[in-house]
Amino acid sequence: MEKKKLCIGLYSGSVDKLTAAGIILSGAVADNMHVDIYVLLQGARAFRKDIGDNPDKLQMAENPALKAEFLQSLKTLKVKTWVEFFRECKTISEVKIHICGLAGKIWGAEKLDDFIDIADDICGIGAYITATQEADVNLFI
Amino acid sequence: MTPEELKKVQVAKTVDARGTACPGPLLEAKKTVGTIKSGDIMEVLSADEGTKSDLPKWCAKQGHEYLGTIEENGYFKVFMKKK
Helix, strand or coil: CCCCEEEEEECCCCHHHHHHHHHHHHHHHHCCCEEEEEECHHHHHHCECCCCCCHHHCCCCCCHHHHHHHHHHHHHCCCCCHHHHHHHHHHHCCEEEEEEHHHHHHCCCCCHHHECCCCCEEECHHHHHHHHHHCCEEEEC | CCHHHHHHCCCCEEEECCCCCCCHHHHHHHHHHCCCCCCCEEEEEECCCCHHHHHHHHHHHHCCEEEEEEECCCCEEEEEECC
8 A cells, every 4th residue: 555645845944843743743653654744934944954953952842931940841751852853753754854955054954964864965956846746635734 | 352361461572661651662663574474473562551552453453463552650552463
């Protein structure tokens, strides 16, 4: 049976939305979905090697005043960090992470090596649009 | 299967996901089911309420047979047979 395709446009670079993306991604790979993640503007900053899992360098999209409480709850509940979710999901099913080239440049990162090692390639917007047309499910986070 | 029947089944693998919140139990089940043979029974131990609905639905989609759930003290066991 052909795998269902999920395409995620990951615009957000906030720790709460990235965590949500990791949880959604986990459900998708448990269902054997093929997932393509296109990392757009703010997301590309979070994927920079020097930022990634460092919550001090990431904002909250909502309830910013509750960031410390949010992070502590994740720790107490033994919830993985967003990078850990993404990394684990890549070992379970086919998950490809594509970084928008322009977004990377905006944040001073041009080469694949400038991003955390779970990124697969740098792409243009055409690749994202094609993927949205081919996907069974599209999400924009 | 009834709880009494479930208590007697031969389990090939136990996944202890009691220390994790959603989506931990689902991911652990997904990873472990790949390590057992077709027809083997796997039990997943969880204290996460969402797992009670997640795993039966996941079994239905993946073609595994959901056998039932037993309540224990502070957690529960979900049983499934691999397709």
